Amino acid sequence: MAAEELRGSHGEQRHHVLTSLFGTEDLHTLDVYRRHGGYGSLEKALTGMAPEEVHAEVKTSGLRGRGGAGFATGTKWGFIPKDIPGPRYVVVNADESEPGTSKDRYLMENSPHMLLEGVCIACYAVGAHQAWIYIRGEYDGPYRRLVDAIAELRADGILGARPFGKDFPLDIQLYRGHGAYICGEETALLESLEGKRAQPRSRPPFPAVKGAWGRPTLLNNVETLATLPWIVRHGGAEYAKFGTERSRGTRLLSVSGNVRRPGVYEVELGVSFRHVIMELAGGPPDGRRVKVFWPGGSSAPVLPESMLDTSTDLDELARVGSIAGSGGVIVMDDSHCVVRAAHRLLRFYAHESCGKCTPCRVGGNWAVRTFERILSGEGGAIDLQILDRIQESLQFGRCLCGLGDAAGWVIMSTMRHFRDEYEEHALRNECSVAKVPAHA
Amino acid sequence: MPLSAHAVEEIRALPARFPEIRSAVMPALDIAQEEAGHLTQEAMTEVAELLKLDPGYVVGVATFYTLFHLEPVGRHHFSVCTNLSCALRGAVEICDHIKRRIGVGDFKEVSTDGLFSVEEVECLGACEYAPMMRYAHRYHYDLTNEKVDALIDAAREDGHGR
Numbered sequence: 001m002a003a004e005e006l007r008g009s010h011g012e013q014r015h016h017v018l019t020s021l022f023g024t025e026d027l028h029t030l031d032v033y034r035r036h037g038g039y040g041s042l043e044k045a046l047t048g049m050a051p052e053e054v055h056a057e058v059k060t061s062g063l064r065g066r067g068g069a070g071f072a073t074g075t076k077w078g079f080i081p082k083d084i085p086g087p088r089y090v091v092v093n094a095d096e097s098e099p100g101t102s103k104d105r106y107l108m109e110n111s112p113h114m115l116l117e118g119v120c121i122a123c124y125a126v127g128a129h130q131a132w133i134y135i136r137g138e139y140d141g142p143y144r145r146l147v148d149a150i151a152e153l154r155a156d157g158i159l160g161a162r163p164f165g166k167d168f169p170l171d172i173q174l175y176r177g178h179g180a181y182i183c184g185e186e187t188a189l190l191e192s193l194e195g196k197r198a199q200p201r202s203r204p205p206f207p208a209v210k211g212a213w214g215r216p217t218l219l220n221n222v223e224t225l226a227t228l229p230w231i232v233r234h235g236g237a238e239y240a241k242f243g244t245e246r247s248r249g250t251r252l253l254s255v256s257g258n259v260r261r262p263g264v265y266e267v268e269l270g271v272s273f274r275h276v277i278m279e280l281a282g283g284p285p286d287g288r289r290v291k292v293f294w295p296g297g298s299s300a301p302v303l304p305e306s307m308l309d310t311s312t313d314l315d316e317l318a319r320v321g322s323i324a325g326s327g328g329v330i331v332m333d334d335s336h337c338v339v340r341a342a343h344r345l346l347r348f349y350a351h352e353s354c355g356k357c358t359p360c361r362v363g364g365n366w367a368v369r370t371f372e373r374i375l376s377g378e379g380g381a382i383d384l385q386i387l388d389r390i391q392e393s394l395q396f397g398r399c400l401c402g403l404g405d406a407a408g409w410v411i412m413s414t415m416r417h418f419r420d421e422y423e424e425h426a427l428r429n430e431c432s433v434a435k436v437p438a439h440a
Numbered sequence: 441m442p443l444s445a446h447a448v449e450e451i452r453a454l455p456a457r458f459p460e461i462r463s464a465v466m467p468a469l470d471i472a473q474e475e476a477g478h479l480t481q482e483a484m485t486e487v488a489e490l491l492k493l494d495p496g497y498v499v500g501v502a503t504f505y506t507l508f509h510l511e512p513v514g515r516h517h518f519s520v521c522t523n524l525s526c527a528l529r530g531a532v533e534i535c536d537h538i539k540r541r542i543g544v545g546d547f548k549e550v551s552t553d554g555l556f557s558v559e560e561v562e563c564l565g566a567c568e569y570a571p572m573m574r575y576a577h578r579y580h581y582d583l584t585n586e587k588v589d590a591l592i593d594a595a596r597e598d599g600h601g602r
Contacts, residue, residue: 004581007568087459099523099563106568137507138519138564140577173457178466179506181562195462197504213459256525256567263568298524298563328567330525344524348562354504 060236296325
């Protein structure tokens with residue numbers, strides 16, 4: 001893999017939990033990773049800690065899942081039953097596909113072993129001997145990195161019958177996805193891993209009890225797991241010193257769109273989006289203003305420029321009507337039309353709907369057709385009412401998974417903050433934006 | 441065209457990797473697709489027989505996932521992200537340029553010489569390098585018309601090799 005210019009955090013900084021070694025030559029090799037203390041945390045856990053002690057450190061850390069839902073990791077681990085005999089699995093959600101999100105790719109390319117060490121630690125903590133990494137099929141580079149890294153671990157014995165002399169066999173297998181956004185949803189991912197069409201399961205039973213191949217399964221995101229080596233090494237209390245009261249630690253934000261320095265930035269939770277967008281990512285191009293941003297992937301309800309001072313704290317984002325989601329920060333400047341952007345995203349949600357739940361299967365395409373009418377100048381007041389009706393029908397638990405809600409949020413939030421642009425298009429066939437993409 | 445002996449052997453070895461045989465269906469379809477460039481009805485039936493699955497089941501899986509091609513694609517197939525982060529940085533214009541250069545009117549149409557096709561795909565997770573695409577099992581970043589031209593010219597010279 002050709003060395004690409006690193007766009008994002010790397011090197012030592014006070015708050016760099018994940019990225020402090022990024023940029024180190026050959027960090028992706030076992031040799032270099034170990035030279036920098038790699039697998040010291042796994043050795044510490046296996047040889048000096050009981051699984052419950054590892055679990056306790058994660059609880060103390062306050063770590064919340066970095067895949068999108070922000071659920072407390074320690075609590076999730078606690079759902080894995082201790083008394084069910086037979087195999088149990090750790091399944092890694094490396095199916096990163098939320099639009100605007102590239103941080104797991106950044107992480108796996110730079111330090112595959114940091115993820116693998118985290119996976120091994122999680123296996124030990126929940127008593128699993130086998131892990132599966134479900135990685136999206138398009139991620140050729142990260143896949144090759146992981147294939148090589150796993151081969152190194154097998155040769156070294158860290159994956160094998162007695163890692164670090166401990167009678168706790170460990171193995172990690174890779175499974176490639178085949179292009180379906182829905183697989184980011186954990187039960188759809190499990191269906192896919194089992195060789196089926198990826199349609200979310202109804203719950204209960206939850207994966208913790210009945211997951212992959214009917215067995216107790218822990219599912220965690222790449223970034224969540226990659227944080228574990230640091231937590232085990234320094235202790236959960238040290239990790240909890242970063243961040244805010246309810247959002248501990250640091251996280252990776254992928255900043256993209258109309259900014260001068262797009263990249264994957266590690267931030268301490270609680271910094272403002274103004275800091276992330278205007279300082280870290282350099283703000284919009286010359287002569288442009290930030291018009292709107294998606295704070296947590298395309299599924300996160302949009303926030304207008306006037307809300308740039310909003311905190312990256314997970315609960316604070318929920319309080320202002322959005323979500324922290326996957327940490328994909330998409331920035332759009334004032335040369336672009338919000339209605340066209342919403343249309344593009346609705347095409348995405350309509351395309352990726354698995355078809356299981358009626359509101360999502362029907363609503364997405366219905367919304368796309370309505371947007372097409374509006375944008376072609378054939379819209380009217382009724383179309384705005386239709387969009388409003390659709391977004392409402394997609395939300396509030398009417399679908400088995402969050403894809404329907406997300407599609408609804410795109411419509412709801414863009415209409416809430418940019419009602420005038422919708423009316424321009426629908427009622428007067430005008431677009432006040434100077435320059436718009438040829439077609440969205 | 442039936443699957444090669446080598447492909448059949450590889451597919452037969454797959455189920456041992458998984459707790460249940462059905463998990464082998466997508467890796468098996470990968471092997472089949474690698475042979476012809478896309479999945480033919482015949483190949484899907486063969487995969488079903490090798491894995492002792494119903495042919496309809498295998499087709500059902502293949503039709504769900506976008507990385508399986510049910511129609512022929514060019515020997516050089518460009519998958520350009522046009523989701524928001526890339527669209528904001530010119531991805532749609534890149535697609536238009538590729539279509540003109542390879543002489544196709546629409547996405548998924550194959551050029552008359554069979555060499556090229558282009559499709560728009562959803563976010564590929566490399567947004568800091570937008571606009572970008574996947575081609576020949578790797579990512580290509582910061583796309584410009586010139587970069588795309590260079591790839592197309594090299595492919596024309598090469599003539600084959602997916």
